[in-house]
Amino acid sequence: MDIPLVPLSAARNLDLREEYGLLGEDDGPFNLTGCTLKMEVRLYGAQPGAALISLPTVTTDILGIRVLDAAAGHIRIIIPKANLAALPGGPANGTEPNQPDVFVYDLVIDRPVPLEPLAMAGTFTVSPGVTIL
Known part of the structure; x- marks a missing residue:
C-alpha cells in the first residue's frame, strides 16, 4: 500500500482550514459516500495514549474533517487556533x-x-506565528 505523504503546516495564531481532493487507486475521485474520516496529530508515530489533536468527521466548520463533496472526495480539515x-x-x-x-x-x-x-500521512509542522488576533 502506497501511503501519500502530505506535509501539513499551520501557525499557532491562526485557524487551519485546508481543502483536499482525495484520489482513488485509479487516480479518479475517491468516493467518500458512507465513509467516516478521522485524523490524529501526535508527537511521534505510535505514541501511546490520547492524541494531541483528534479530528472526527463533522458537518460544519468546527474542529474536524468536513466532507464537502462525497462523490468527488473533496474534504476540508479544520483545526481552530486554540487547539x-x-x-x-x-x-x-x-x-x-x-x-x-x-x-x-x-x-x-x-x-x-x-x-x-x-488516506494520507506525514509531518505536521506548527510555526509560532507572530500577530496576535
Whole structure:
C-alpha cells in the first residue's frame, strides 16, 4: 500500500482550514459516500495514549474533517487556533524562539469495504506565528 505523504503546516495564531481532493487507486475521485474520516496529530508515530489533536468527521466548520463533496472526495480539515496554541512546544517548553514544532499525523477513512483505509500521512509542522488576533 502506497501511503501519500502530505506535509501539513499551520501557525499557532491562526485557524487551519485546508481543502483536499482525495484520489482513488485509479487516480479518479475517491468516493467518500458512507465513509467516516478521522485524523490524529501526535508527537511521534505510535505514541501511546490520547492524541494531541483528534479530528472526527463533522458537518460544519468546527474542529474536524468536513466532507464537502462525497462523490468527488473533496474534504476540508479544520483545526481552530486554540487547539494549535495548546500543542506542546514553543519557547515556554524548551524550543528556541521562532522555531517550528514538528509533529506527525495520519488521516484514516473507515468505509464499508475497507481495502486501504489510510488516506494520507506525514509531518505536521506548527510555526509560532507572530500577530496576535
